[in-house]
Amino acid sequence: MLRVDDNGERIPLTIADASIEKGTIVVVCHEVGKTTKKLGKLKAGDHIFDLLGPLGKPAEIENYGTVLCVGGGVMVAPLHFQARAFHEAGNNVIGVVGARTEGQLIFEKEMREICDELYVTTDDGTKGHKGLAFLKELLEKKKIDRVVVMGPIVTLKAVSELTRSKGIPTIVNLIPIMVDAMGMCGACRVTVGDQTMFACVDGPDFDGHQVDFEELMARLKMFTPQEKLAFVFHEEGE
Ligand SMILES: Cc1cc2nc3c(=O)[nH]c(=O)nc-3n(C[C@H](O)[C@H](O)[C@H](O)COP(=O)(O)OP(=O)(O)OC[C@H]3O[C@@H](n4cnc5c(N)ncnc54)[C@H](O)[C@@H]3O)c2cc1C
Numbered sequence: 002m003l004r005v006d007d008n009g010e011r012i013p014l015t016i017a018d019a020s021i022e023k024g025t026i027v028v029v030c031h032e033v034g035k036t037t038k039k040l041g042k043l044k045a046g047d048h049i050f051d052l053l054g055p056l057g058k059p060a061e062i063e064n065y066g067t068v069l070c071v072g073g074g075v076m077v078a079p080l081h082f083q084a085r086a087f088h089e090a091g092n093n094v095i096g097v098v099g100a101r102t103e104g105q106l107i108f109e110k111e112m113r114e115i116c117d118e119l120y121v122t123t124d125d126g127t128k129g130h131k132g133l134a135f136l137k138e139l140l141e142k143k144k145i146d147r148v149v150v151m152g153p154i155v156t157l158k159a160v161s162e163l164t165r166s167k168g169i170p171t172i173v174n175l176i177p178i179m180v181d182a183m184g185m186c187g188a189c190r191v192t193v194g195d196q197t198m199f200a201c202v203d204g205p206d207f208d209g210h211q212v213d214f215e216e217l218m219a220r221l222k223m224f225t226p227q228e229k230l231a232f233v234f235h236e237e238g239e
């Protein structure tokens with residue numbers, strides 16, 4: 002969780018790389034609204050107001066056999082960090098990286114260096130496969146032991162639906178609205194099976210076959226009018 006300045010809101014970003022030797026972390030941020038735009042305006046050498054983390058449960062990394070790592074949009078960056086860990090744990094790693102269009106694809110090179118096989122998808126077909134339909138065929142052809150998905154909720158849901166009938170364990174990385182990231186405010190509440198969980202402390206990784214994606218999508222839109230207003234005020238100098 003970070004704050005760009007002392008007036009700002011705290012936003013959650015996922016660690017996309019880290020170096021214990023250098024004492025650094027990497028986060029990759031898509032500028033979508035007021036706070037992420039402010040962050041994007043910072044230059045090398047500038048500082049942010051504060052940073053809290055790492056938070057939540059660490060990703061489960063073991064030798065499962067063949068792990069299919071599927072990522073969409075900005076979340077391909079943290080996916081590459083997990084894909085590397087699966088590779089180092091001895092897994093055969095198959096990667097799928099996607100974006101709306103070719104120009105928005107990120108971390109393809111980094112994923113290619115890690116993965117035993119890599120597939121590229123774009124929603125508009127400008128590069129690689131068009132959409133995720135080809136995944137169905139891939140799941141028929143290959144023996145996959147575990148699937149990990151990071152990206153927009155529609156992607157998490159679509160991949161979980163594809164793997165459900167095959168019984169392939171599918172871990173989805175959830176990014177609901179977060180406020181305190183401490184398990185106290187309830188903003189990140191998600192329903193998983195018959196349980197209410199808080200993604201910030203119980204997650205962010207959950208069993209994709211158990212998550213109530215419809216509820217999650219509805220909750221993500223809760224503050225849309227306020228977010229749009231905050232952005233307009235910010236762009237017009239408050
Ligand atoms: C656990 C987690 C990890 C994330 N990791 C990344 C990442 O690595 N890279 C990245 O670019 N983005 C990531 N996000 C999303 C990022 O936090 C939001 O894009 C950001 O908070 C938007 O703030 P804003 O003021 O720029 O835009 P706003 O206009 O406030 O919001 C734009 C959209 O972002 C989402 N959002 C807004 N506030 C929050 C919030 N407090 N928590 C979660 N989502 C919010 C909403 O869906 C909203 O529609 C992550 C979110 C979560 C919960």
Ligand code: FES
Nearest residue numbers: 180182184187201
């Ligand atoms: S963000 Fe407050 S409980 Fe998770």
